[in-house]
Amino acid sequence: MAATTYGPQTLASLRAAVVGRGREAELVVAALMASRHLLLEGPPGTGKSTILRAVADATGHGFAFVEGNAELTPARLAGHFDPAQVLESGYSADVWVDGPLARALREGALLYLEEINRIPEETLNLLVTVMSEGELTIPRLGRIEAHPDFRMVAAMNPFDAVGTARISGAIYDRVCRVSMDYQSEADEQQIAAKHVPTAGTDFAANVVTLVRATRQHPEIRVGSSVRGAVDLLLLAEDLATLRGDVPDARNVALDAALTALSGRVRLHDSSTTTPEAVITGLFDDIFGPPDTPEGSSEGKVKSRR
Ligand SMILES: Nc1ncnc2c1ncn2[C@@H]1O[C@H](COP(=O)(O)OP(=O)(O)OP(=O)(O)O)[C@@H](O)[C@H]1O
Ligand SMILES: [Mg+2]
Numbered sequence: 675m676a677a678t679t680y681g682p683q684t685l686a687s688l689r690a691a692v693v694g695r696g697r698e699a700e701l702v703v704a705a706l707m708a709s710r711h712l713l714l715e716g717p718p719g720t721g722k723s724t725i726l727r728a729v730a731d732a733t734g735h736g737f738a739f740v741e742g743n744a745e746l747t748p749a750r751l752a753g754h755f756d757p758a759q760v761l762e763s764g765y766s767a768d769v770w771v772d773g774p775l776a777r778a779l780r781e782g783a784l785l786y787l788e789e790i791n792r793i794p795e796e797t798l799n800l801l802v803t804v805m806s807e808g809e810l811t812i813p814r815l816g817r818i819e820a821h822p823d824f825r826m827v828a829a830m831n832p833f834d835a836v837g838t839a840r841i842s843g844a845i846y847d848r849v850c851r852v853s854m855d856y857q858s859e860a861d862e863q864q865i866a867a868k869h870v871p872t873a874g875t876d877f878a879a880n881v882v883t884l885v886r887a888t889r890q891h892p893e894i895r896v897g898s899s900v901r902g903a904v905d906l907l908l909l910a911e912d913l914a915t916l917r918g919d920v921p922d923a924r925n926v927a928l929d930a931a932l933t934a935l936s937g938r939v940r941l942h943d944s945s946t947t948t949p950e951a952v953i954t955g956l957f958d959d960i961f962g963p964p965d966t967p968e969g970s971s972e973g974k975v976k977s978r979r
Contacts, residue, residue: 679706680703680707683732684706684729684732685699685703687728691727691731692728693721693864694858694861695857698854699725702725703729706729706827710849711826712850713827713828713829713830713845713849714852715831715832715851715852715853716853717896717899718896718899719899719902720856720857721857722854726829729784729827733783733784735783737785738784739788740775742787742788742790742791742793746792747794747796747797748799751773752773752810752812753771753776755771755814770815775800779820779824783823783824784826785827786828787826790830791830791831791832795842802842802844802845804820804826805826805845805849857900859882862886866881872907877921880961881906881907881910882903883960884935884956885898885906891956894952895940895941897939898938902934902935910930913930928957928961931953935949
């Protein structure tokens with residue numbers, strides 16, 4: 675029964691919606707076909723939500739989306755008794771309101787959890803039980819048994835220390851885990867091209883190179899994801915319009931780079947420099963320093979190609 679919900683056609687839908695990631699897409703679909711629950715773990719912007727959204731769109735059973743945060747109480751995830759109706763008629767199944775977990779269990783939907791590591795421990799404990807027992811027991815309501823097509827897929831970001839904790843071994847022991855690292859350079863070019871109509875130029879290629887270089891820089895703890903490349907390219911186009919210039923003019927491209935990337939890179943705690951200085955340095959390495967003959971005469975950035 676379950677195998678009819680996830681299969682080669684799910685993989686085909688994933689391949690159509692996601693740039694590259696062939697291996698990861700296979701692993702995700704195989705885990706779902708095998709009735710396993712799944713965790714995608716990787717830095718920001720590596721396509722975890724893109725893959726999960728594509729899976730959710732491809733499943734015939736619908737999905738229940740949950741954004742993990744500190745306010746996600748067990749009642750918000752599982753469901754609750756309507757307080758006003760409880761006062762009137764007491765606790766009964768009639769006054770119970772399904773939360774996303776109860777709904778997904780009953781309908782065999784995909785429970786899609788973002789940022790699972792921001793979810794408070796007591797709420798996560800509900801999931802531990804659901805994953806091991808295949809059912810949820812609610813005091814005064816009874817058992818909600820998992821439909822055979824019920825699956826949980828979750829995403830988390832291991833590097834984002836703010837408001838996140840490591841999830842417990844009990845969760846890890848009940849899920850299959852697909853690690854998502856940064857996309858290849860060619861895939862990042864293609865992702866940028868999906869978002870920015872004028873991508874595909876030397877300028878766009880150099881922007882992707884710049885963004886990738888932020889992940890290798892010794893002063894930087896966390897570099898920019900491909901989102902930074904997309905923002906930089908979009909910003910450069912509009913800034914160029916406002917300044918009556920072209921996107922790859924140095925003054926336009928550097929300001930777009932600083933604006934798109936300075937908040938995204940996080941320096942090491944011990945670093946004595948600034949994000950702006952680091953980005954400007956990388957920019958000069960890739961596009962050429964200011965006042966070089968080719969830089970000053972045309973005001974254009976140097977192309978490496
Ligand atoms: N493989 C991909 N195919 C198509 N688009 C992608 C791919 N990877 C990333 N993107 C694009 O990059 C952006 C970030 O991707 P996504 O939101 O999936 O990342 P994420 O891993 O969920 O990040 P976060 O940890 O911050 O939630 C999105 O705009 C998405 O469209
Ligand atoms: Mg995401």
